[in-house]
Amino acid sequence: MGGVTSSMAAKLAFFPPTPPSYNLVTDDSTGLLLLEPYPHRENVQILKLSTRRATEIVAMYVTYPMATSTLLYSHGNAADIGQMYELFSELSIHLKVNILGYDYSGYGQSTGKPSEQNTYADIEAAYKCLEEFYGAKQEDVILYGQSVGSGPTVDLASRLPRLKAVVLHSPISSGLRVMYPVKRTYWFDIYKNIDKIPLVKCPVLVIHGTADDVVDCSHGKQLYELSQEKYEPLWIKGGNHCNLELYPEYIKHLKRFISYVEKPLSVRKLSRKSVDRSEPYQITDTGTGTPRKSTSQREKPRRSVDKLKILEFKFHSVNKFSKQKGSLDQVERSRRSVEYHLEKPRKSTSIEFDFEKARKSVDWIDRMRPGPTI
Secondary structure, three states: OHHHHHHHHHHHHOOOOOOOOOEEEEOOOOOOEEEEOOOOOOOEEEEEEEOOOOOEEEEEEEOOOOOOOEEEEEOOOOOOHHHHHHHHHHHHHHHOOEEEEEOOOOOOOOOOOOOHHHHHHHHHHHHHHHHHOOOOOHHHEEEEEEHHHHHHHHHHHOOOOOOOEEEEEOOOOOHHHHHOOOOOOOOOOOOOHHHHHHHOOOEEEEEEEOOOOOOOHHHHHHHHHHOOEEOOOEEEOOOOOOOHHHOHHHHHHHHHHHHHHOOOHHHHHHHHHHHHOOOOOOEOOOOOOOOOOOOOOOOOOOOOOOOEOOOOEOOOOOOOEOOOOOOOOOEOOOOOOOOOOOOOOOOOOOOOEOOOOOOOOOOOOOOOOOOOOO
16 A cells, blocks of 8 residues: 555656757757757756766756855756746846756656656756866755755755755645645655754755645645754745745845855854844835736746846844833843745836746646646
């Protein structure tokens, strides 16, 4: 019974775009690998990486001048790096980081078949490439896992004690828990993030939509509570499993997190103490509205969300001030996790963050397929 359930969970976990959104071609004049039909950019390299499980995966490396951090991005279960091409480019610019994204075995033009164990080998090959080919140090790497990508992300993070940080985007607590409300971990479960996240020693940011009908927001909250070094989570009010990038607070919160983890540890500790004495965070109200619509084809890159205005807000854990007059010394010592209850983003004429040609849904689940997906 366990083997059947595990096999079923694995089948529901992976939906590689069919056909892949890109072809892998070699430029005759330069010998460079290119993703066709996506435009070649000077700061983008396309790579083939061999894994310890004898598969060959395709990866995309985006460089940013003078970047001090590198984001290793594990995408969702219904995307490939062709669909992620524009998003990776935009994130690199706005977060000022290098980005390495990769396709799991059986995704895009990567060989083999998707499986839990293969994804662990895939992310190890990608990380090894960062260390050996690009000279990245463990202390400079931020692991980013979206949905099913949280599985290989948390697994690798639990084994790398000096990582800079981890970002979990609509994460799963485990594969079986997405399908059934189980209270314990079974041996046949897949992606047991709930058991591994306490082993992660670096700052962890969790981002989840409160209206996620694929992976309930409770998964993200469980992982947040079990993290050793918690960073203020982002619970996007009304956000679902596929559209969190369309909310202005998404990129704003990510930028603040990157800025925080790039500070020296001693400065970060002082910063946290300073925040403890500050006023509670507030969310700037910029109006009403809903996230912009994007294209309806899952396999095509998501189009621009017009022009998104960045909301200014603070997001560190803070203490409540005593209401006694003339005294700023009496501060409650108890701290609590602050959840964001954000209004839906309003339209804006400001141009600070523009996902032109970004993918529609990096993790859209085809509603014609049976069963829940992650």
